[in-house]
Amino acid sequence: MYMKTRTDTIENALHTLFKKRLRIEYPLREITSIHIGGPAHYIVMAQHEHELLEAVRLARAYRMPYVVIGEASNIIAEDIGFNGLVIQNRIADCTIDKSTHSITVGAGYNLLALIKRINAIGLAGMERMAGIPGTIGGAIYGCAGAYGQEIKDCLHHVQIYDGRTVRWLTRDACMFRYRSSIFKKKKNWIILAATFTYTHAHPAALKKISRDTIRLREKKYPRGMRCPGSFFKNLVIKMISPASLRDEFMKKIPPEKITFGKLASGYLLEEAGAMGLAEHDIAVAAYHGNLIYNKGNGTAHDLARLVKRLKHRVQKKFGIELSEEVQYI
Ligand SMILES: Cc1cc2nc3c(=O)[nH]c(=O)nc-3n(C[C@H](O)[C@H](O)[C@H](O)COP(=O)(O)OP(=O)(O)OC[C@H]3O[C@@H](n4cnc5c(N)ncnc54)[C@H](O)[C@@H]3O)c2cc1C
Numbered sequence: 316m317y318m319k320t321r322t323d324t325i326e327n328a329l330h331t332l333f334k335k336r337l338r339i340e341y342p343l344r345e346i347t348s349i350h351i352g353g354p355a356h357y358i359v360m361a362q363h364e365h366e367l368l369e370a371v372r373l374a375r376a377y378r379m380p381y382v383v384i385g386e387a388s389n390i391i392a393e394d395i396g397f398n399g400l401v402i403q404n405r406i407a408d409c410t411i412d413k414s415t416h417s418i419t420v421g422a423g424y425n426l427l428a429l430i431k432r433i434n435a436i437g438l439a440g441m442e443r444m445a446g447i448p449g450t451i452g453g454a455i456y457g458c459a460g461a462y463g464q465e466i467k468d469c470l471h472h473v474q475i476y477d478g479r480t481v482r483w484l485t486r487d488a489c490m491f492r493y494r495s496s497i498f499k500k501k502k503n504w505i506i507l508a509a510t511f512t513y514t515h516a517h518p519a520a521l522k523k524i525s526r527d528t529i530r531l532r533e534k535k536y537p538r539g540m541r542c543p544g545s546f547f548k549n550l551v552i553k554m555i556s557p558a559s560l561r562d563e564f565m566k567k568i569p570p571e572k573i574t575f576g577k578l579a580s581g582y583l584l585e586e587a588g589a590m591g592l593a594e595h596d597i598a599v600a601a602y603h604g605n606l607i608y609n610k611g612n613g614t615a616h617d618l619a620r621l622v623k624r625l626k627h628r629v630q631k632k633f634g635i636e637l638s639e640e641v642q643y644i
Pocket residue numbers: 348382383384385386387388389390404422446447448449450451452453454455456457458459460461498504505506507536542543544545642
C-alpha cells in the first residue's frame with residue numbers, strides 16, 4: 316500500500332486530468348474478458364495521447380507501478396489485484412487517406428470497428444480478423460491474427476512512447492513473430508498509433524468475409540463466454556530446441572497434425588486428457604483443449620492450479636512445455 320499523503324497527491328492529479336474516467340479500487344474482473352482479478356488501485360481511461368503520457372509521467376514521478384492495457388481481452392489479473400495505476404488506452408483518432416489506401420489510427424481503436432470501417436470503403440487486408448476482440452494496440456503487442464491474416468500484414472509504422480520520446484518504428488523494427496513482437500520484451504514501450512496500407516476490394520465481398528468469419532468464430536466462442544481466447548500458444552515446430560528434443564517430440568506427432576509448420580496446442584492438450592478438466596469454476600471447454608473459461612466465480616488462484624495441471628499433463632505425455640499466449644499483469 317502507498318502512504319496516504321503520496322496517493323492523495325497523485326489521486327488529485329489523476330482526478331484533475333481524468334475526472335469521471337478515474338476509478339479507485341476498481342475490480343479488474345469487471346474489465347477482463349475472463350472475469351478474473353481483484354481491485355486496481357487506480358484505473359484511468361486515456362482518450363488522448365497527452366492524457367496517457369501524463370498518466371505515465373505521474374506514475375513514474377510517484378514511483379507507482381503502472382500498466383497500459385487495451386480492452387483486457389488477453390489479460391489475466393491476480394486475485395489481489397494491481398497495486399498501482401492501470402491505464403486503459405482509448406486513443407481512437409483515425410485519419411483515412413483514400414488516395415494511398417492508408418489509415419493512421421490510435422492504438423485504442425477497437426479492431427472490429429476499424430475492420431467494419433475499412434470494409435465499407437473497400438480496403439482489404441484485415442477482413443478475416445473480424446471477431447478478434449480488443450484494440451489495435453493490443454493486437455500489435457501480441458501480433459494477433461486469425462484465418463491467415465495477422466495485424467502485421469498491412470502494417471507500415473507504429474508510433475510509440477519509449478519512456479523518453481514519442482517516435483515511429485518501422486514494421487521490421489517491431490520484430491513480429493507468431494504471437495510475438497518487440498513489445499513483449501520492451502515492457503515500458505507504449506503503442507500510441509499505427510499506420511496501415513491496404514489493397515483494394517469490393518466492399519460487399521469484404522463485408523461478407525467478415526460476417527462469415529464472425530459466424531464461424533461464434534461456434535468456438537459463444538457470446539458471453541468468459542475467456543481470454545486461446546490460452547496457450549501453438550507450437551512453431553522449428554522453434555523447439557534443442558534439435559534432439561524436437562526430434563523426440565516429432566516421433567509422437569502424426570505428420571498431418573502439422574500445418575504451416577505449427578502444431579495446435581489444443582491437440583496436445585486433448586491427447587493429454589485436458590477437455591472438461593476444472594478447478595472450481597475455471598474449466599477447459601468440453602469441445603476444445605485450448606479454451607479455458609470461467610463459469611462464473613472462478614479466481615486467478617483456480618486458474619493457476621488448472622494451468623499447472625495442464626502443463627504437467629502435456630509435459631508428461633509429450634516432453635514439451637506449453638507457454639501462455641495470455642498476458643499476466
Ligand atoms: C473470445 C476471444 C477470442 C480471441 N481470438 C483471438 C484470435 O483469434 N487471435 C488472436 O490473436 N487473439 C485472440 N484473442 C486474444 C485477444 O483478443 C488479442 O490478443 C487482442 O489483440 C488483445 O487486445 P486488447 O486490446 O484486449 O489487449 P489487452 O488484453 O488489454 O492487452 C494485452 C497485452 O497488450 C499490452 N498492451 C495493450 N495495449 C497496449 C499499448 N497501447 N501499448 C503497449 N502495450 C499494450 C497489455 O499490457 C497486455 O500485456 C481472443 C480473445 C477472446 C476473448
